[in-house]
Amino acid sequence: MPDEKKEVIDCLRQTNFFKPKKIYDRGKVIIGIIILFAFLTLPLFYNMGMGKAGNVPEPKIDTPVIQKLPEKERVCVEPKRYMRENHMKLLDNWRDQVVRFGNRSYKGYTKKYTISLQNTCLKCHSNYDNFCDKCHRYTQTKPYCWSCHVDKPKEWAGKELEGEK
Amino acid sequence: MDISRREFLRIAGASTIVGVLGGWAAVELLAPGKLEEKYLLKPGALTAKRWAMVVDTKKMDEVTANRCIEACHRIHNVPDIADPKHEIKWIWLEPFENAFPDQQQEYVAEYLKEESFILLCNQCDNPPCVRVCPTKATWKREDGIVMMDQHRCIGCRFCMAACPYGSRSFNWMDSRPFIKERNPEYPTREKGVVEKCDFCAERLDEGLMPACVEVSNGALIFGDLADFKSEVRKILRTRYSIRRKPHLGTNPQVYYIV
Numbered sequence: 001m002p003d004e005k006k007e008v009i010d011c012l013r014q015t016n017f018f019k020p021k022k023i024y025d026r027g028k029v030i031i032g033i034i035i036l037f038a039f040l041t042l043p044l045f046y047n048m049g050m051g052k053a054g055n056v057p058e059p060k061i062d063t064p065v066i067q068k069l070p071e072k073e074r075v076c077v078e079p080k081r082y083m084r085e086n087h088m089k090l091l092d093n094w095r096d097q098v099v100r101f102g103n104r105s106y107k108g109y110t111k112k113y114t115i116s117l118q119n120t121c122l123k124c125h126s127n128y129d130n131f132c133d134k135c136h137r138y139t140q141t142k143p144y145c146w147s148c149h150v151d152k153p154k155e156w157a158g159k160e161l162e163g164e165k
Numbered sequence: 166m167d168i169s170r171r172e173f174l175r176i177a178g179a180s181t182i183v184g185v186l187g188g189w190a191a192v193e194l195l196a197p198g199k200l201e202e203k204y205l206l207k208p209g210a211l212t213a214k215r216w217a218m219v220v221d222t223k224k225m226d227e228v229t230a231n232r233c234i235e236a237c238h239r240i241h242n243v244p245d246i247a248d249p250k251h252e253i254k255w256i257w258l259e260p261f262e263n264a265f266p267d268q269q270q271e272y273v274a275e276y277l278k279e280e281s282f283i284l285l286c287n288q289c290d291n292p293p294c295v296r297v298c299p300t301k302a303t304w305k306r307e308d309g310i311v312m313m314d315q316h317r318c319i320g321c322r323f324c325m326a327a328c329p330y331g332s333r334s335f336n337w338m339d340s341r342p343f344i345k346e347r348n349p350e351y352p353t354r355e356k357g358v359v360e361k362c363d364f365c366a367e368r369l370d371e372g373l374m375p376a377c378v379e380v381s382n383g384a385l386i387f388g389d390l391a392d393f394k395s396e397v398r399k400i401l402r403t404r405y406s407i408r409r410k411p412h413l414g415t416n417p418q419v420y421y422i423v
């Protein structure tokens with residue numbers, strides 16, 4: 001076996017298999033590669049600098065209801081960080097607990113809340129454009145909660161639906 | 166076999182440690198999980214083993230019936246669509262022959278013939294709609310209410326075909342333009358889902374009676390059928406009642422006193 005291997009390697013050596021190849025039109029090719037790379041990463045740089053993704057959204061919490069609350073009570077059902085990352089999971093659990101088990105009371109981290117998107121969440125966060133929609137647009141998510149769960153279709157769902165289509 | 170004092174103490178000590186650790190582990194394992202801990206029934210929520218309704222047709226005149234219908238449809242954002250092909254109804258009126266087609270004796274008392282009967286979802290104990298639902302969007306709760314989860318409904322309308330009472334309506338179009346006065350506390354429904362009466366599950370959870378019962382002046386009686394002392398049982402004990410198409414085996418839980 002080793003002899004056969006040696007033969008093959010010798011054969012390859014004779015046909016210049018192991019010699020480094022020469023790049024024809026080296027300059028042009030390298031420039032081409034650079035241009036290709038720049039082209040492929042353009043969206044990333046574009047968004048970093050000036051595009052939509054560059055403007056990290058800051059949802060506003062300056063609605064009248066929240067403003068009326070004393071400074072100490074301006075908290076959501078869970079800490080801000082948790083809500084930012086997990087509000088969708090929380091809402092999903094809320095939905096299942098209410099519809100499936102009739103559990104309509106939620107022990108938040110400061111007090112108890114009535115579980116309701118319409119009657120609890122949206123009572124405080126009544127600024128759809130500057131709150132919900134701000135991040136949803138940024139992350140290209142299109143939840144359809146509003147098509148049922150809000151009382152101002154024109155100002156809320158209507159705007160979103162028209163805007164997205 | 167004799168054991169020495171030292172041996173005894175060692176065994177006793179070891180078993181104490183095992184017992185404490187095991188007990189602690191059991192408490193940890195059996196304690197309510199994080200999820201159960203956070204979600205609770207509202208204090209004062211009405212609960213039962215088997216909710217049921219009795220309609221006292223002697224008291225239920227047309228004015229009362231319309232008041233019930235109006236209250237229900239206003240609270241639940243039920244659209245008022247005139248076209249019978251697209252109409253949506255949770256609670257409605259029907260003449261005797263349509264409400265009780267299996268009670269058609271050749272000579273029926275005239276007062277029955279002329280009367281309109283108030284109909285709603287019968288919250289069957291053996292609900293055919295639940296059997297056919299492919300997504301479990303409709304199911305029977307432990308307290309007997311046949312519930313709808315609009316989030317899961319795919320609009321296949323199998324349940325409508327299965328229901329022998331016509332209690333279910335399909336949203337053929339956007340209902341919002343047809344709602345006269347929106348109740349901001351209750352959601353509307355989207356195009357493409359089925360809806361029906363659910364014995365006001367959302368009001369029971371708040372400790373309130375169903376909307377129609379509240380405005381019926383005693384013509385509708387609501388209560389726990391499993392409770393011997395409940396008002397529904399009292400009435401069913403003393404007065405003769407009929408149900409809609411009981412021979413189908415759905416075991417409807419809305420009783421009509423005629």
